Amino acid sequence: MIELEIDGHAISVQKGTTILEACKTLDIEIPTLCHMKELAPDGSCRMCVVEIEGGRKGGLVPSCSEHCAPGMKVSTRSERVVESRRFILDLLLSNHVLSCFDCASNGECRLQDYCLEYGVEKTSFPYGKRVGTNEVDSSNPFFSFHPEKCIMCRRCTRVCQQLQGRDVISISNRGFDARMSPSYQLPWRESMCESCGNCVSNCPTGALSSKDQQRHYRAWEVKKVRTTCPHCATGCQMDLLVKNNRIVGVDPADGPSNRGLLCVKGKFGSYKFIHSGDRLTHPLIKRDGKFEKASWDEALDLIASRFTEIRKKYGADANAGFSCSRAPNEDNYIFQKMMRAAFGTNNVDNCARVCHSASVHGLATTLGSGAMTNPIRDITEDVDLILLIGSNPTEAHPVVGTQIRQAIRRGTQIIVVDPRKIDLVKDAVIHMPIKAGTNIAFANAMIHVILGEGLADMDYIRERTEGYEELAEIVKDYTPEKVAEICHIDAEDIRKAARMYARAKKAPIIYCLGVTEHSTGTEGVMSLSNLAMVVGKIGKSGCGINPLRGQNNVQGACDMGCMPYDFPGYQKVANKEVREKFERAWGVPLSETTGLMSTQVLPEAIEGKIKGLYIFGEDPMVTDPDTGHVAKSLESLDFLVVQELFMTETAQYADVILPGTSYGEKEGTFSNTERRVQRVRKAVTLEGEMRLDTDIFYDVMNRMGYSCEKKTAAEIMDEIASVTPAFGGISFERLDRGETLQWPCLDKESKGTYIMHVGKFSRGLGYFYPAKYRPSKELPDNEYPFMMVTGRMLYHYNTRAMTGRTEGLNEICGDSYIEINQGDAAMLGIRDGDKVKVSSRRGEIESRAVVGDKMMPSEVFMTFHFADGNVNKITNFVIDDIARIPEYKVCAVSVKRA
Ligand SMILES: Nc1nc2c(c(=O)[nH]1)N[C@H]1C(S)=C(S)[C@@H](COP(=O)(O)OP(=O)(O)OC[C@H]3O[C@@H](n4cnc5c(=O)[nH]c(N)nc54)[C@H](O)[C@@H]3O)O[C@H]1N2
Ligand SMILES: Nc1nc2c(c(=O)[nH]1)N[C@H]1C(S)=C(S)[C@@H](COP(=O)(O)OP(=O)(O)OC[C@H]3O[C@@H](n4cnc5c(=O)[nH]c(N)nc54)[C@H](O)[C@@H]3O)O[C@H]1N2
Ligand code: SF4
Ligand code: SF4
Numbered sequence: 001m002i003e004l005e006i007d008g009h010a011i012s013v014q015k016g017t018t019i020l021e022a023c024k025t026l027d028i029e030i031p032t033l034c035h036m037k038e039l040a041p042d043g044s045c046r047m048c049v050v051e052i053e054g055g056r057k058g059g060l061v062p063s064c065s066e067h068c069a070p071g072m073k074v075s076t077r078s079e080r081v082v083e084s085r086r087f088i089l090d091l092l093l094s095n096h097v098l099s100c101f102d103c104a105s106n107g108e109c110r111l112q113d114y115c116l117e118y119g120v121e122k123t124s125f126p127y128g129k130r131v132g133t134n135e136v137d138s139s140n141p142f143f144s145f146h147p148e149k150c151i152m153c154r155r156c157t158r159v160c161q162q163l164q165g166r167d168v169i170s171i172s173n174r175g176f177d178a179r180m181s182p183s184y185q186l187p188w189r190e191s192m193c194e195s196c197g198n199c200v201s202n203c204p205t206g207a208l209s210s211k212d213q214q215r216h217y218r219a220w221e222v223k224k225v226r227t228t229c230p231h232c233a234t235g236c237q238m239d240l241l242v243k244n245n246r247i248v249g250v251d252p253a254d255g256p257s258n259r260g261l262l263c264v265k266g267k268f269g270s271y272k273f274i275h276s277g278d279r280l281t282h283p284l285i286k287r288d289g290k291f292e293k294a295s296w297d298e299a300l301d302l303i304a305s306r307f308t309e310i311r312k313k314y315g316a317d318a319n320a321g322f323s324c325s326r327a328p329n330e331d332n333y334i335f336q337k338m339m340r341a342a343f344g345t346n347n348v349d350n351c352a353r354v355c356h357s358a359s360v361h362g363l364a365t366t367l368g369s370g371a372m373t374n375p376i377r378d379i380t381e382d383v384d385l386i387l388l389i390g391s392n393p394t395e396a397h398p399v400v401g402t403q404i405r406q407a408i409r410r411g412t413q414i415i416v417v418d419p420r421k422i423d424l425v426k427d428a429v430i431h432m433p434i435k436a437g438t439n440i441a442f443a444n445a446m447i448h449v450i451l452g453e454g455l456a457d458m459d460y461i462r463e464r465t466e467g468y469e470e471l472a473e474i475v476k477d478y479t480p481e482k483v484a485e486i487c488h489i490d491a492e493d494i495r496k497a498a499r500m501y502a503r504a505k506k507a508p509i510i511y512c513l514g515v516t517e518h519s520t521g522t523e524g525v526m527s528l529s530n531l532a533m534v535v536g537k538i539g540k541s542g543c544g545i546n547p548l549r550g551q552n553n554v555q556g557a558c559d560m561g562c563m564p565y566d567f568p569g570y571q572k573v574a575n576k577e578v579r580e581k582f583e584r585a586w587g588v589p590l591s592e593t594t595g596l597m598s599t600q601v602l603p604e605a606i607e608g609k610i611k612g613l614y615i616f617g618e619d620p621m622v623t624d625p626d627t628g629h630v631a632k633s634l635e636s637l638d639f640l641v642v643q644e645l646f647m648t649e650t651a652q653y654a655d656v657i658l659p660g661t662s663y664g665e666k667e668g669t670f671s672n673t674e675r676r677v678q679r680v681r682k683a684v685t686l687e688g689e690m691r692l693d694t695d696i697f698y699d700v701m702n703r704m705g706y707s708c709e710k711k712t713a714a715e716i717m718d719e720i721a722s723v724t725p726a727f728g729g730i731s732f733e734r735l736d737r738g739e740t741l742q743w744p745c746l747d748k749e750s751k752g753t754y755i756m757h758v759g760k761f762s763r764g765l766g767y768f769y770p771a772k773y774r775p776s777k778e779l780p781d782n783e784y785p786f787m788m789v790t791g792r793m794l795y796h797y798n799t800r801a802m803t804g805r806t807e808g809l810n811e812i813c814g815d816s817y818i819e820i821n822q823g824d825a826a827m828l829g830i831r832d833g834d835k836v837k838v839s840s841r842r843g844e845i846e847s848r849a850v851v852g853d854k855m856m857p858s859e860v861f862m863t864f865h866f867a868d869g870n871v872n873k874i875t876n877f878v879i880d881d882i883a884r885i886p887e888y889k890v891c892a893v894s895v896k897r898a
């Protein structure tokens with residue numbers, strides 16, 4: 001510890017503390033323009049100078065970079081300090097256009113604040129304005145750059161380079177001509193910018209400002225509502241900016257998983273859809289093939305009577321429900337309660353079925369819990385090696401992606417196993433462009449090398465696992481040479497990767513849908529947990545096996561029991577004691593029959609076994625494989641209800657459509673991919689007859705003869721806690737106090753669980769599942785010579801229900817495209833941008849060719865975001881035997897010029 005004096009106050013601080021940090025503990029305000037908490041001091045603005053009695057450099061030093069020393073006497077407001085700060089402000093104004101009145105940042109500009117505080121009204125320097133390079137750059141759809149307002153503090157550069165890992169902005173020219181700009185002085189639009197807006201959020205002046213702020217609001221007019229991003233499961237914390245009951249913008253907040261950062265979808269794509277003119281505002285009933293406005297009573301009566309009728313005629317299991325992974329935990333809990341207690345069936349599922357059901361099943365089988373084992377910070381902050389398999393985080397989980405880029409800057413190595421040249425490949429020590437659908441062979445070869453070269457952790461295997469002998473027997477066959485041929489990768493790369501992974505002290509596996517969405521998805525997941533366990537890397541910091549969950553609350557929808565075999569908290573329907581517990585809690589007898597999964601419900605509808613379906617916030621007509629098959633299923637139903645925000649493709653098939661509410665209109669919680677339960681808060685009340693999704697379910701329950709009283713979201717969470725041991729200690733009260741809780745959180749005293757399986761697996765012993773490689777169900781042939789992989793891109797999200805209603809995102813990318821290798825394209829006479837026809841055994845779509853080297857020869861890639869040219873018209877409806885997840889990642893297609 002070091003003793004010193006600041007403004008006459010004695011203080012003792014840890015060695016290495018800066019003066020600025022020490023001042024903070026004393027609540028002494030120090031002005032800063034360039035300083036950023038997350039980054040090393042820049043010391044470029046010099047506003048933070050303080051005076052040190054008898055110090056060097058005339059006693060004035062920047063407090064952000066100067067460390068406290070024993071006996072130091074610091075003044076933070078001496079005459080010289082104040083004079084020096086005034087001089088800096090004077091200089092800054094000499095090069096600043098004073099148009100505060102029409103500046104978007106009026107009222108939240110640090111330059112303005114400090115000028116006011118230090119009494120600097122105008123510059124005393126008559127000359128000095130920068131010349132020639134002052135045009136405003138408005139080319140980015142979301143923000144613009146006003147060089148005359150730039151004070152060259154370099155926060156934007158440092159944020160972009162060191163936090164976003166993108167390196168877009170730098171200083172060009174020198175002297176008076178110096179200016180911040182994207183590299184090569186390109187317009188923003190043509191640079192590498194990902195429009196994350198993190199530079200904008202961190203610019204202390206109006207130099208970088210959002211177009212929405214320019215047009216619609218000033219800082220003092222908005223109320224901030226802290227909430228959780230509604231897109232991916234990273235769970236970024238952010239503030240909705242509300243003016244006159246309208247959300248006009250978003251600011252990033254410092255949450256545990258995002259640490260002050262957002263991606264383009266959170267920053268710019270998460271509010272316009274809420275106020276979109278095409279929101280559903282009234283219940284609709286289909287009469288003679290046409291939707292007509294109906295009253296809530298009419299719609300709810302019809303729903304209750306039709307579902308009850310089906311139940312009476314065909315039995316409770318003739319009805320089914322799909323829940324909404326975009327909606328809060330409380331909504332999902334009540335939805336499954338409705339299906340079980342009022343409908344009397346366990347036929348309830350959610351989109352995890354088509355996403356990470358393979359992880360939920362696979363990891364529950366091998367480890368005892370299907371969740372991500374380690375938190376984001378733990379697997380990105382200080383690790384030696386990341387093994388990234390079938391996951392494209394810089395696009396699908398961008399704020400995880402940026403933290404991986406930060407780790408790489410700090411020296412973490414990364415091995416990428418992905419058929420495509422995704423962005424992180426350029427930083428990879430090894431990229432294995434694996435043939436899609438061959439992950440099991442790959443994992444077995446890695447284990448083969450590890451066992452063969454004595455790199456396994458035999459103590460860990462002995463003490464903590466079972467099933468090793470059988471696994472060891474199976475992997476004998478998987479020599480690197482043999483597997484190199486199956487996977488189309490290099491045998492030597494497999495050996496190198498296996499050695500690196502085994503020897504690294506801290507090395508997490510991070511994986512995603514490239515592993516799960518296969519007809520062998522569940523075994524693919526289990527073969528990765530085999531790989532992590534042979535080297536003893538589960539239950540340790542900086543390691544683990546980490547599925548990045550997809551939807552904002554898909555973890556929660558599963559946790560809340562929206563699955564046909566689990567009550568909330570993965571308590572088994574098949575377990576009599578569990579069932580009896582829920583019967584007591586809910587006061588009604590419950591079905592002991594395991595329900596159907598969503599990918600079973602659709603075919604069973606065609607067979608006439610499922611008659612009634614309640615879809616809460618899902619759009620299978622766009623997102624399930626083989627759209628023709630989905631349409632046939634929906635048409636086969638006697639009765640379909642869709643509860644939505646918008647008239648979706650699926651809603652078109654409904655008998656009744658109910659208008660629900662979005663995350664900005666209600667209270668609740670989302671559980672992110674790290675099992676972290678975070679608050680969602682109501683920001684606006686909209687005009688129209690939309691209702692809380694939970695209130696709708698309560699009304700349906702009461703009308704179907706299961707009487708229960710409406711509860712608020714906070715009360716529903718208390719009910720969840722009372723029946724779900726893993727959530728036992730979670731309440732709104734604790735969350736609103738600022739506690740951040742990751743389940744399992746067994747009681748009010750528990751702080752939650754940061755890393756899982758420490759010391760012991762949830763299941764007891766970790767289980768090695770002996771998986772053998774089996775090829776994908778539909779491989780290329782003469783007629784359909786290309787292997788098609790499907791997935792995501794940064795700027796759009798699933799069906800685009802939200803991102804498609806944000807103009808700027810459509811401006812960046814607004815139509816369907818297909819990535820194709822340049823050699824293949826040349827052979828087919830296809831040029832970049834050409835219209836092409838893509839067909840499979842299921843049908844044909846039109847798309848636009850994007851020609852390059854991202855794909856290997858004979859492989860193509862499409863996203864499923866665009867209803868026009870929707871790839872799911874041609875994907876293959878074949879499913880995994882265990883989790884019944886569809887094989888979205890592999891089908892055979894042909895490509896021709898249109
Ligand atoms: N921008 C954006 N973000 C999203 C979403 C979105 O729609 N848009 N959706 C969210 C949802 S619901 C989810 S589930 C997540 C999904 O997130 P990800 O799974 O990361 O996204 P995908 O693009 O589907 O697939 C990831 C990668 O798997 C690779 N891959 C395909 N087949 C194989 C294989 O057999 N082996 C290996 N090793 N790799 C393979 C693909 O080339 C692709 O790069 O993203 C979430 N985040
Ligand atoms: N080809 C191909 N297809 C895929 C995939 C792939 O990789 N390739 N990935 C699959 C995956 S991983 C997933 S998760 C699925 C996603 O499939 P979906 O879940 O069908 O897609 P979303 O666009 O997320 O649809 C959510 C719907 O919920 C509505 N909604 C959102 N919030 C609320 C709310 O609070 N209340 C109500 N009532 N409604 C709400 C939205 O308006 C939207 O229409 O797609 C799958 N489809
Ligand atoms: S644009 Fe803003 S953040 Fe960047 S250097 Fe200029 S004033 Fe600083
Ligand atoms: S928006 Fe993001 S990627 Fe673009 S320049 Fe700013 S920080 Fe960099």
Ligand code: SF4
Nearest residue numbers: 229231232236263266
């Ligand atoms: S990374 Fe995911 S949670 Fe974070 S802002 Fe982007 S879409 Fe939202």
Ligand SMILES: [Mo]
Nearest residue numbers: 355356550551
């Ligand atoms: Mo997903």
